[in-house]
Amino acid sequence: MKDFLYDILIRPFLNGDSFGYFLGVCMWICVLLMLGLLLIGVLYVADNVGMPVxxxxxxxxxxxxxxxxxxxxxxxxxxxxxxxxxxxxxxxxxxxxxxxxxxxxxxxxxxxxxxxxxxxxxxxxxxxxxxxxxxxxxxx
Structure with a gap:
């Protein structure tokens, strides 16, 4: 898992070409969006599950x-x-x-x-x- 994350988030910036840089930025945006959606889901569950009706x-x-x-x-x-x-x-x-x-x-x-x-x-x-x-x- 550590190697996978390194390959998609760090390695594209090491090559020095513009396509690699573009790909790295796209991957960072995707990862941040996924983490944001996960956070929203966790907050929704924490907000209303188990509360008294x-x-x-x-x-x-x-x-x-x-x-x-x-x-x-x-x-x-x-x-x-x-x-x-x-x-x-x-x-x-x-x-x-x-x-x-x-x-x-x-x-x-x-x-x-x-x-x-x-x-x-x-x-x-x-x-x-x-x-x-x-x-x-x-x-x-």
């Missing part, structure tokens, strides 16, 4: 719909690029405010249509340990 009243302050759409990802299969088409269904969201904090909740179409803006709803939620962000778990 609270119950309270929230107010619906907004609604939005993410319409259905498809995405195409091209995957190399041997020497051929193959399209992988993914269909994403329509998603309905309610923006809910509990005390002074807000979060969005993914709901069914029926719940979305019968819940007007300004309605008070009972919700179960968690406040983050580190960020004190609101994470709504359930609404009634």
């Amino acid at each position: 609270k119950e309270g009243k929230g107010v619906v302050i907004g609604k939005r719909i993410a319409p259905a759409h498809t995405t195409t990802t091209w995957v190399m299969s041997g020497k051929v690029l193959v399209p992988v088409i993914t269909r994403h269904p329509t998603v309905w969201y309610l923006d809910i405010q509990v005390d002074a904090q807000t979060d969005e909740m993914h709901v069914s179409e029926a719940r979305y249509n019968k819940t007007p803006i300004g309605k008070t709803v009972q919700c179960k939620y968690v406040l983050g340990r580190l960020s004190e962000d609101l994470y709504i778990r359930e609404i009634r």
Whole structure:
């Protein structure tokens, strides 16, 4: 592992050519991005896992719909690029405010249509340990 990291992070700068330098910079950027994503994941888990679930009243302050759409990802299969088409269904969201904090909740179409803006709803939620962000778990 030590040799691998040396080969991808240090050795490209030793050759003195511009391509090696460019490759070294790209590898450093990739490594830093991966470490950043890992740190964000660890902080998210530390922020809300194991926190007590609270119950309270929230107010619906907004609604939005993410319409259905498809995405195409091209995957190399041997020497051929193959399209992988993914269909994403329509998603309905309610923006809910509990005390002074807000979060969005993914709901069914029926719940979305019968819940007007300004309605008070009972919700179960968690406040983050580190960020004190609101994470709504359930609404009634």
